[in-house]
Amino acid sequence: MGDARGFLKHDRQLPDRRSVPVRLRDWKEVYEPFGEDSLRAQASRCMDCGIPFCNDGCPLGNLIPDWNDLIYRGHWRDAIERLHATNNFPEFTGRLCPAPCEGSCVLGINEPPVTIKQIEVSIVDRAWEEGWIVPLVPAENTGRRVAVVGSGPAGLAAAQQLTRAGHSVVVFERADRIGGLMRYGIPEFKMEKRHLDRRLAQMEAEGTEFRTNTTVGVDLPVDQLRADFDAVVLACGATQWRDLPIPGRELDGILQAMEYLPDSNRVQEGDLDAAPVDAAGMDVVIIGGGDTGADCLGTALRQGARVVHQFEIMPRPPDERPDANPWPTWPMVYRVSSAHEEGGEREYAINTSEFVGRDGRVSALRTHRVEQVFTEGRMSFEPIEGTEQEFAADLVLLAMGFTGPERNELIDGLNIDLDARGNVTRDGEYQTSVDGVYVCGDMGRGQSLIVWAIAEGRSCAAAVDRKLSGSTHLPAPIAPTAVPLR
Numbered sequence: 001m002g003d004a005r006g007f008l009k010h011d012r013q014l015p016d017r018r019s020v021p022v023r024l025r026d027w028k029e030v031y032e033p034f035g036e037d038s039l040r041a042q043a044s045r046c047m048d049c050g051i052p053f054c055n056d057g058c059p060l061g062n063l064i065p066d067w068n069d070l071i072y073r074g075h076w077r078d079a080i081e082r083l084h085a086t087n088n089f090p091e092f093t094g095r096l097c098p099a100p101c102e103g104s105c106v107l108g109i110n111e112p113p114v115t116i117k118q119i120e121v122s123i124v125d126r127a128w129e130e131g132w133i134v135p136l137v138p139a140e141n142t143g144r145r146v147a148v149v150g151s152g153p154a155g156l157a158a159a160q161q162l163t164r165a166g167h168s169v170v171v172f173e174r175a176d177r178i179g180g181l182m183r184y185g186i187p188e189f190k191m192e193k194r195h196l197d198r199r200l201a202q203m204e205a206e207g208t209e210f211r212t213n214t215t216v217g218v219d220l221p222v223d224q225l226r227a228d229f230d231a232v233v234l235a236c237g238a239t240q241w242r243d244l245p246i247p248g249r250e251l252d253g254i255l256q257a258m259e260y261l262p263d264s265n266r267v268q269e270g271d272l273d274a275a276p277v278d279a280a281g282m283d284v285v286i287i288g289g290g291d292t293g294a295d296c297l298g299t300a301l302r303q304g305a306r307v308v309h310q311f312e313i314m315p316r317p318p319d320e321r322p323d324a325n326p327w328p329t330w331p332m333v334y335r336v337s338s339a340h341e342e343g344g345e346r347e348y349a350i351n352t353s354e355f356v357g358r359d360g361r362v363s364a365l366r367t368h369r370v371e372q373v374f375t376e377g378r379m380s381f382e383p384i385e386g387t388e389q390e391f392a393a394d395l396v397l398l399a400m401g402f403t404g405p406e407r408n409e410l411i412d413g414l415n416i417d418l419d420a421r422g423n424v425t426r427d428g429e430y431q432t433s434v435d436g437v438y439v440c441g442d443m444g445r446g447q448s449l450i451v452w453a454i455a456e457g458r459s460c461a462a463a464v465d466r467k468l469s470g471s472t473h474l475p476a477p478i479a480p481t482a483v484p485l486r
Helices: 036-043 053-057 064-072 076-084 090-096 118-129 155-162 193-206 222-228 258-270 293-304 336-343 408-416 448-467
Strands: 145-149 168-172 209-211 229-236 255-256 283-287 308-313 344-350 350-358 363-376 378-383 389-392 394-396 403-406 435-441
Touching: 036 118, 036 193, 053 064, 064 076, 064 118, 076 118, 076 145, 090 118, 090 193, 090 448, 155 168, 155 193, 155 229, 155 336, 193 209, 222 350, 222 389, 229 448, 255 336, 258 293, 258 378, 258 394, 258 435, 283 293, 293 394, 308 350, 308 363, 308 403, 363 394, 435 448
Parallel strands: 145 168, 145 229, 168 209, 229 435, 255 394, 283 308, 283 394, 308 344
Antiparallel strands: 350 363, 363 378, 363 389
């Protein structure tokens, strides 16, 4: 490493966030620029640790110490080459991934870990600014055609890899724009869509074809899809949302997160003048304490919500790693996202038992506190007597995660096998029970992280290329059976 004592000289530092009153008045990303000197100091904190556990903590196998050292030495162009060697879209992961690499950083055993995620996004942003990222057009075409169904991170990674291998790739998307949840699930303040658009422009210049407003199985029959292409990659995600079937669920004003978030992004795209559901002046309750719930929180606050409560059924995480959560596993500790910094109240160990309405619309939630109980290895949540409470609510947003891929004309038309959790089954080569049909990302793994989706897309592409060409030079960072440290 460039400075073997850098971790002793510098504390962990991240870029400042724009002041809350300022950023709540727009939808731009929340972070201020981070100076090159500060970034080089942070890169110098990367230790000469011998075994870089961060590489294994990242499903992509990012060569993190390599590009940390390159940034410390000022070799930016070499750094983007090393970063792109393992990650198609570092501008996405650098903004949206929770950074399991940092959770397994050796320095993190007893000090704050290296700011890996910030260094990653700084490298790729600089590379775009300098014009170093250009289309990589394949030298020859194999004559084979591959369909990718779904344009989220897994589908885009598979498509880019297969296009660069020389295959003719068409990406089908049922929405009106490409990007999947990155387009319509991730708010603009977490990732401005210009980052997505310029990467898509690169892919189009390389030869990838995008077809929107196409629901495979409806607009394009499954039999025609299979007849027109030599291989099919399914990358439709795990979009079947988890519901809350309790008394009052039928009331108006209770929406799934993905019925709420997309319209705010459509407003930012210029497709809508105003969101059909606007939280301005409302009492809002978000059920679900994860990232999607935080996205709903930041959106509601920008719309001018009066009061926002975010519910989480789990107890509040500790401030430090508990003994049962040792390094290098993902640290289950209390975190404050930018949205939480902006406002709202977080309620832990709470369960909603009933929605209360007035004139057919939700007006309140009846809740009680819960405690975790373990019986024969199974966890349950038991109500605590005397903790009943009512929360006023004009709008309730359900952000409780996803249970797997949607059962639809695509899955039924292909007649592919599903596992006990409802995910599409696949073998060690990412192939489904139907010959020539592959699956990658959340559709086969279940709801997971963006970095896992990209890793699976890359590995699936290698498997498809091997089947079509007899061999492959494409990297395959993970097997379908890989288990995260998270």
